[in-house]
Amino acid sequence: METIDKKSNLDITYKPIGKFEETRFEKIHNVIFSNSNDASIRVAEEIAGLIKKKQAKNKHCVLGLATGSSPIRVYEELVRMHQEDGLSFANVVTFNLDEYLPMERDNMQSYFYFMHEHLFNHVDILSENIHIPDGTTEYESAVAYCLSYEKKIKGFGGLDFQLLGIGRTGHVGFNEPGSHYNSGTRVITLDHITRVDAAPAFLGIDNVPRKAITMGISTLQSAKRIVLLGWGQNKATIIKETIEGQISSQVPATYLQNHSNCTFVLDTGAGSELTRNKTPWLVRPCDWTEELTAKAMVWLCGKTEKTILSLTDKDYNDNGMADLLTLQESYDLNIKMFNRLQHTITGWPGGKPNAEDSSRPERAEPAKKRVIIFSPHPDDDVISMGGTFDRLVEQGHEVHIVYQTSGNIAVSDTDARKYAEIAKRIHPSDEAQLIIDSINAKKESNFDSSEVRQLKGNIRRGESYAATRYMGLEDSNVHFLDLPFYETGTIKKNNLSEADIIIMMDIIKQIEPHQVFAAGDLADPHGTHKVCLDAVFEAMEKLQSESFMKDCWLWLYRGAWHEWDINEIEMAVPMSPGQVLKKRNAIFCHQSQKDGVMFQGDDSREFWMRAEERNRDTAKRYNALGLSDYAAMEAFVRHKFK
Numbered sequence: 001m002e003t004i005d006k007k008s009n010l011d012i013t014y015k016p017i018g019k020f021e022e023t024r025f026e027k028i029h030n031v032i033f034s035n036s037n038d039a040s041i042r043v044a045e046e047i048a049g050l051i052k053k054k055q056a057k058n059k060h061c062v063l064g065l066a067t068g069s070s071p072i073r074v075y076e077e078l079v080r081m082h083q084e085d086g087l088s089f090a091n092v093v094t095f096n097l098d099e100y101l102p103m104e105r106d107n108m109q110s111y112f113y114f115m116h117e118h119l120f121n122h123v124d125i126l127s128e129n130i131h132i133p134d135g136t137t138e139y140e141s142a143v144a145y146c147l148s149y150e151k152k153i154k155g156f157g158g159l160d161f162q163l164l165g166i167g168r169t170g171h172v173g174f175n176e177p178g179s180h181y182n183s184g185t186r187v188i189t190l191d192h193i194t195r196v197d198a199a200p201a202f203l204g205i206d207n208v209p210r211k212a213i214t215m216g217i218s219t220l221q222s223a224k225r226i227v228l229l230g231w232g233q234n235k236a237t238i239i240k241e242t243i244e245g246q247i248s249s250q251v252p253a254t255y256l257q258n259h260s261n262c263t264f265v266l267d268t269g270a271g272s273e274l275t276r277n278k279t280p281w282l283v284r285p286c287d288w289t290e291e292l293t294a295k296a297m298v299w300l301c302g303k304t305e306k307t308i309l310s311l312t313d314k315d316y317n318d319n320g321m322a323d324l325l326t327l328q329e330s331y332d333l334n335i336k337m338f339n340r341l342q343h344t345i346t347g348w349p350g351g352k353p354n355a356e357d358s359s360r361p362e363r364a365e366p367a368k369k370r371v372i373i374f375s376p377h378p379d380d381d382v383i384s385m386g387g388t389f390d391r392l393v394e395q396g397h398e399v400h401i402v403y404q405t406s407g408n409i410a411v412s413d414t415d416a417r418k419y420a421e422i423a424k425r426i427h428p429s430d431e432a433q434l435i436i437d438s439i440n441a442k443k444e445s446n447f448d449s450s451e452v453r454q455l456k457g458n459i460r461r462g463e464s465y466a467a468t469r470y471m472g473l474e475d476s477n478v479h480f481l482d483l484p485f486y487e488t489g490t491i492k493k494n495n496l497s498e499a500d501i502i503i504m505m506d507i508i509k510q511i512e513p514h515q516v517f518a519a520g521d522l523a524d525p526h527g528t529h530k531v532c533l534d535a536v537f538e539a540m541e542k543l544q545s546e547s548f549m550k551d552c553w554l555w556l557y558r559g560a561w562h563e564w565d566i567n568e569i570e571m572a573v574p575m576s577p578g579q580v581l582k583k584r585n586a587i588f589c590h591q592s593q594k595d596g597v598m599f600q601g602d603d604s605r606e607f608w609m610r611a612e613e614r615n616r617d618t619a620k621r622y623n624a625l626g627l628s629d630y631a632a633m634e635a636f637v638r639h640k641f642k
Contacts, residue, residue: 025244025275025283027257030264032271036231039265040073043163043227047078048087050161050225055091060129062093062153064162064215065119066173067111069527070229071163075119082123089125093156095149096132097164097173098214101142101187103135108447109201110135133213139187142213146185150219162223166230169193170238170251174214179252183216204412217255226262228253230270233562239266240273281320288324294567296321297337298625307626308338341627344572349388349636350397350515361571361638362515362553369514370398372507376519376532377407378460378480379590382467383607384559385517386583387575387615388634393472400511401468402479404504404532405486406457408448413439415592416456447489457482459592467589471582479507485531496531496538504539512548516540520556520637529559537639544641555636563614564635566621571638574630575615584608 033039047063054061065071081087096111105112112132120130131152137145153159164172169191175183176191189211199205220226230239242253243264256262268277276283281296288296301308304315313330316322324333343359351357353367371392375381381389381401392399417439424432431451438449448456461480468478481503485494508516518536519529536554543549555571558564575583587608588594594606615632623629 028243028262028264030243030266030271030274032266032268032277034268036070036229036267037073039229039231039267040071041077043229043265044074044077044081046227047074047161047163048081051087051089051092054160055088058091060091060093060156062095062156062158062160064159064220064223065094065096065115066163066165066229067096067098067114068165070165070231072118074163074229079119079122087123089123092125093129094125094131095153095159095215098212099133099135100209101135101137101211101213103209105135133185135213137213142187146187146213149185149213149215153219159219159223160225162220162226164220164226164228166228166235166238166242166253167194168197168234168238170242170253172217172220172228172253172256174212175217175220175252177250177252179217179249181221181249181255182218184218185213185215187211188214203409217252221255221259223259224261226256226259228256228262228264230264230266232267233269233272235270236273239264239270240275240278243274279320281324285323288327291567293324293333294337294340295565296324297333298565298567301625307624308341309334309626338626341566341622341625344569345574345622345627345633346571347391347574348395349571349573350392350395361636366514368396368398370400370511371515372400372402372511372513372517374516374518374532374536375401375403376529377405377410378403378464379407379467379587379593379607380519380529380559382471382583382586382590383611384519384521384557385634385636386471386586386611387579387632388517388557388573388636389471390579390582391573397515398477399473400477400479400513401464401473402481402507403461403464404481404483404535405528406453406480406482407460408453408456408487409489411456411459411592413442413452415459416452419459420455450489453487453489460590463590463592467586470586470589481507483532483535486528493528493531496534500535501538501542504535505543508539508543509546514551514553516552516554517636518554518556519559520639521559521562541641554639554641556639557634557636563618564637566618566625568637569618569635571636572618572622573634573636574619574628575632575634577631580612580615580632584612587611 033042051061078087082089096115099111100109103110107113112135115132131149133149134145166172169177171177171191171194174188174190174194176188176194190209195205195208195210198208202208238251238253241251242256245251245254247254247257271277279299280286286292297308297311300311300315300319300321303319304311306315311330311334313325316325316330344361346352346361349362350369350371351362351364351367352360353364355364357364373381373385373389389399417436420432420435420439423429424436435451435455438452442448465475465478469475483500483503485496485500488494516536518533520533521529540549540554612632615634618633618635619630622633
């Protein structure tokens, strides 16, 4: 165990990846963990330690709490500590950061509902010690209410510990861009980006409230200890701006640079853009591994706007990479990197039969492979790797598309009602009318009925068959798993269970694949991709003793949100203009996901537009490095099991 830098005044120790290095770029103490689970447990341990310390002194422990996806695992661990280790919350007083306005307590999108579901209903905290901003507060009385909330916090001696997340605008709580350093608890109008990010939970941006009550920057700054959680690559840019940028009201989280006891707890994705991780050669001497060398050379080409083969000694020396030249001549480095990238390009994603394959990404044998393409939702297959899918089918491989979830929550009530009404016109039935009535009676806080969920799942299923048939695949090679973790009827999903893993193992054993493709894109707005990838990893790990697994390779693709960095790519599949168009038409088969898709994340364009731009950009980046010019490319990274 190693102690965090003395600057943070921690009462506990962390075990981060490596030691915290305070560089000239960084202005906020931070630690990076290999995964958010381990990081969350450590944060929960700090909170538990503080609770116990206060109990020993017979004092209240005053916690400022956050909502959203980031702290969920922290709360789960605190609940476990209460139930299994006897951690008591009897002395705990909580103040939540914020609440939507207007918002009823029993609305499943309310933070009152969130906190009780994830924490308060499962521990022995006294109800009178729970404070959450009241989303039913009338605008006329809001100022007085906010002042009373501040007074209550001060009445308990202030916040001992404040837990925070961070939004893409740099907001903490709902302190949006423009928030003043001296701001207190108040009503605020939500930034459009914040509402876009919340839209998946509300099943559309039109349902997201435009205002909220939030603690102010001054309120947060008065906390004795602040821990901010940051998970995933989609938070990396704002994390870098907050830690390394100048203090600005346009990025309210930068105010935390002035707090004397603040730590950002990050996973590798969230910390990936920090200078010491993104371009470590600008910070310190490096151990020049092959992977780091490739990363640095791609970066150097972008910085100098040169191709790989045209880089000179001066380019290396002028950009913090002089020590790399003590190991190899620039000419040798350039040739080696050029060959590495060139060898990733293949028009034969299943391997080229009867070809010498030592420098190809895939094996030549067997010439005809059994292939599983795992698709988290019923459209990720064509969105993320439609061109490669087409090549595999065209080249005679036995391709199986396996949809891991039904995708039913992504179908709007409007679409579901339309299909139910069509069904009723074709064949009048009580069942169709029941669905129509259920949708018409649905309120914002209601769950879909099982009948509505089934209809929505069938809509996605029918669209999937339309796309796979268009790609030339037989229906018998299309599989729908409907993994149980997903089937909750809400955005919030259950944890991955043994039942999910067994279903995954069964389909893999049934097909005995030589190749598996799975979604390695962990930046989707509601986390389904990560759970589905975890299911792939766990199922394949458990099957490692099976004889067919010795010849099974796992390739990871990315979806509509991010692409692999060029230096990471191990297989790049070029696409012709005709294949680009064919991929677009396959995506169009998923009609319920066009024209106002509910889960579009931070990009208002439709998925086919994003996919095409991403594929074109990958091809352009290869070309800018001095390689062949293609219309588009899909990229993959091979995952190797230990």
